[in-house]
Amino acid sequence: MGYSLQDKKDVADLSREEAEEEIEALREEIRRHDYLYYVKNQPRVSDAHYDRLKRRLEEMEERFPDLVTPDSPTQRVGAPPADEFRTVEHVALMLSLDTADEAELRAFDRRVKRELGVERVSYVVEPKLDGLSVEILYEDGIYTQGATRGDGMRGEDVTENIKTIRAVPLKLRPGERGLPSFLAVRGEVIMHIDEFEKWNQERVETGKEPMANPRNAAAGSLRRLNPRETAERPLDIFFYDLMEVEMGDLTVDEHWDALGLLRSWGLKVNEHVQLCHSVEEVIAYHQKMEGQREDLGYEIDGIVAKVNRLEYRERLGTKTRSPRWAIAYKFPPRKEVTQIQRIAVQVGRTGTLTPVALLKPVDVKGVTVSRATLHNLDYLRDNDIREGDWVKVMRAGDVIPEVVESLKERRTGKEKEFEMPGSCPVCGSNVVRDGAYYRCTGGLSCPAQLKRSIEHFGSKGAMDIEGLGGKTVDLLVERGLVNRISDLYRLGEEDLTALPRFAQKSAHNLLDALEESKGQSLARVIYALGIPHVGEHTARLLAERYQNMDALMDASEEELQAIPEIGPEIARSVVEFFAEEHNREEISRLQELGVRMEYERQGGSLDGLTFVFTGGLEGFTREEAKEAVESRGGRASSSVSGKVDYVVVGTEPGSKYDRAKELGLRIIDEQEFRQLLGV
Numbered sequence: 001m002g003y004s005l006q007d008k009k010d011v012a013d014l015s016r017e018e019a020e021e022e023i024e025a026l027r028e029e030i031r032r033h034d035y036l037y038y039v040k041n042q043p044r045v046s047d048a049h050y051d052r053l054k055r056r057l058e059e060m061e062e063r064f065p066d067l068v069t070p071d072s073p074t075q076r077v078g079a080p081p082a083d084e085f086r087t088v089e090h091v092a093l094m095l096s097l098d099t100a101d102e103a104e105l106r107a108f109d110r111r112v113k114r115e116l117g118v119e120r121v122s123y124v125v126e127p128k129l130d131g132l133s134v135e136i137l138y139e140d141g142i143y144t145q146g147a148t149r150g151d152g153m154r155g156e157d158v159t160e161n162i163k164t165i166r167a168v169p170l171k172l173r174p175g176e177r178g179l180p181s182f183l184a185v186r187g188e189v190i191m192h193i194d195e196f197e198k199w200n201q202e203r204v205e206t207g208k209e210p211m212a213n214p215r216n217a218a219a220g221s222l223r224r225l226n227p228r229e230t231a232e233r234p235l236d237i238f239f240y241d242l243m244e245v246e247m248g249d250l251t252v253d254e255h256w257d258a259l260g261l262l263r264s265w266g267l268k269v270n271e272h273v274q275l276c277h278s279v280e281e282v283i284a285y286h287q288k289m290e291g292q293r294e295d296l297g298y299e300i301d302g303i304v305a306k307v308n309r310l311e312y313r314e315r316l317g318t319k320t321r322s323p324r325w326a327i328a329y330k331f332p333p334r335k336e337v338t339q340i341q342r343i344a345v346q347v348g349r350t351g352t353l354t355p356v357a358l359l360k361p362v363d364v365k366g367v368t369v370s371r372a373t374l375h376n377l378d379y380l381r382d383n384d385i386r387e388g389d390w391v392k393v394m395r396a397g398d399v400i401p402e403v404v405e406s407l408k409e410r411r412t413g414k415e416k417e418f419e420m421p422g423s424c425p426v427c428g429s430n431v432v433r434d435g436a437y438y439r440c441t442g443g444l445s446c447p448a449q450l451k452r453s454i455e456h457f458g459s460k461g462a463m464d465i466e467g468l469g470g471k472t473v474d475l476l477v478e479r480g481l482v483n484r485i486s487d488l489y490r491l492g493e494e495d496l497t498a499l500p501r502f503a504q505k506s507a508h509n510l511l512d513a514l515e516e517s518k519g520q521s522l523a524r525v526i527y528a529l530g531i532p533h534v535g536e537h538t539a540r541l542l543a544e545r546y547q548n549m550d551a552l553m554d555a556s557e558e559e560l561q562a563i564p565e566i567g568p569e570i571a572r573s574v575v576e577f578f579a580e581e582h583n584r585e586e587i588s589r590l591q592e593l594g595v596r597m598e599y600e601r602q603g604g605s606l607d608g609l610t611f612v613f614t615g616g617l618e619g620f621t622r623e624e625a626k627e628a629v630e631s632r633g634g635r636a637s638s639s640v641s642g643k644v645d646y647v648v649v650g651t652e653p654g655s656k657y658d659r660a661k662e663l664g665l666r667i668i669d670e671q672e673f674r675q676l677l678g679v
Helices: 016-039 047-063 102-116 159-163 193-205 214-222 227-231 255-264 279-295 310-316 377-382 447-457 470-478 485-490 493-497 504-517 522-528 536-546 549-553 557-561 568-579 581-592 622-630 655-663 670-677
Strands: 087-089 123-129 132-139 142-148 154-156 182-190 236-246 274-276 300-307 326-330 335-347 352-364 367-373 390-396 400-406 431-434 437-440 610-614 635-637 646-649 666-668
Touching: 016 047, 047 326, 102 279, 102 300, 102 310, 102 326, 123 255, 123 279, 123 326, 132 214, 132 236, 142 154, 142 159, 159 214, 159 227, 182 214, 193 214, 214 227, 236 255, 255 310, 274 279, 279 300, 300 310, 352 390, 431 568, 447 470, 447 485, 485 581, 493 504, 522 536, 522 549, 522 622, 536 549, 536 622, 549 568, 549 581, 557 568, 568 581, 610 622, 610 655, 622 635, 622 670, 646 655, 646 670, 655 666, 666 670
Parallel strands: 367 400, 610 635, 610 646, 646 666
Antiparallel strands: 087 154, 123 274, 123 300, 132 142, 132 182, 182 236, 300 326, 335 352, 335 390, 352 367, 352 437, 390 400, 431 437
16 A cells, blocks of 8 residues: 555654654655656656655654665655666756745745845745756757756756757847857746647547646657657747856846846746745735636646845755755645546557546536546555545646545445456457556457557558548548558548548548558558557567568567567567457458568668767658668667767757767768668
């Protein structure tokens, strides 16, 4: 069950032995949530609950300072960055903030004045944005690097992804004082609520799972390995902190002036930032923003107050994980009480089974809620939520409803624990456990996954069928023209011209694209099948190893795990997918309809050579360039190191180009790359 805050003694009443035992359990619980939130992007508790966990640990360590250890969550800034991206060091520490209620805010104000020896302190206050914090660097006014917060000292290099956000200027505007030779600035990447809801609706309509809230959507979008996918997401950013600046004899004395400088350089600063001259003004600002939060168009969960004078900040200093000159004053979470009438199961885009609470309708801040997510079976067990329970419901991120707590004192004994079904409620296929989740193995034949499967099958990284977008897929499925993926290749002109908005030319174009897709590489076909955990890179590994689909379908878990980069999770997923007879039958139908299932190595061997790409190429998309290399025996890498043989430089190259020059690597242009390919 893990750690629970229920029935805990007041910290003041704990003995040292009791505190020592509880502290270790509490630390483990916080570390678990740090991992789920920062690394996996799968938060399992509300912000308010997480804050209560952190605060109790801080209180116990304050009372028993000899129990503080270097690895305690209170002694670090955050969780380590994920390992998919190159790690970069921040110019300055990106600290997190202590949180406070009104009484704690007043105490913070008294401490600041006492330590500075002054009677008045001004604060810059701003909405506490609910997004993803990033560091962005400019050299001579040109955007050079972007990184996630990570652990506060190091973050993930998401330079190319941040570049896709239109609110991020790639070149600063010269202000009245000109341009800085170097600038490090901190900002918050967000997704506006109306854009989020529109984007989420499109996901639902195309058979994909909706995201939980705008914050998760922004974080997940920025951490896509393919920047093109990030570019498709409606991201925005606000800049709020000048971390470092080099600009002749420029001096900045106040944070308020620093924000003015950022604005002058064309960096977007929140319009609700305000200068307050007393703690009373800060509290009034908090009340004003709480009243306006519904009309802002983006999520905030409180306000932030920062000491304005930078010299005061230096004197106040920082703690290990947070500054002593700033504090977050959060809003209370929005919760209502209702009853779970039934727990149903929803089958998502990859076959994941999600328990959903069907509720007695309840109004949560102006929205009638009758369904709420329960995340997964572990969440139900960890929080002891049962069918029939009276529960507290919160709009997570004030958008997606979730059940956050069961009221056990209201139980009658008729409540029932929920169990996951052994077969898919939609198609009847076997259900298997996949980490914390349960998944339908129906794959290509499961109606709940059909629209998503077809759209994925035709996507650019897969079969690349131009004209097979989400709306077309919806029409084909809803009109009964496509009941399985192979039906795509049975479509005729009459079928298509009978659809709304389909003229003869558009019908011909789609049919031509379908015919052309039959000749795609084996790697693309494997990826197009939508096998859980099998991305484009893994699909290429499988194609190279097995050479044809029949051999791959007969592979065992042991054989698959013998392939470098393929672990037990991927191996199990591949075997389970091909163990389903209807998946094998669908592959057989595709083969009979002319889809190529054999590996074909092209001429011009690049065996053993490693390539890195930076900048735009005229004759290739990034994925096409990688595929051209790998089909000739080479390897495409995403990071620059001494092991790289060639760095292919296109238009507007990024930081990889500079790193390649530093290492003395061989740098070639697109024409030289074509010569190596033999095209």
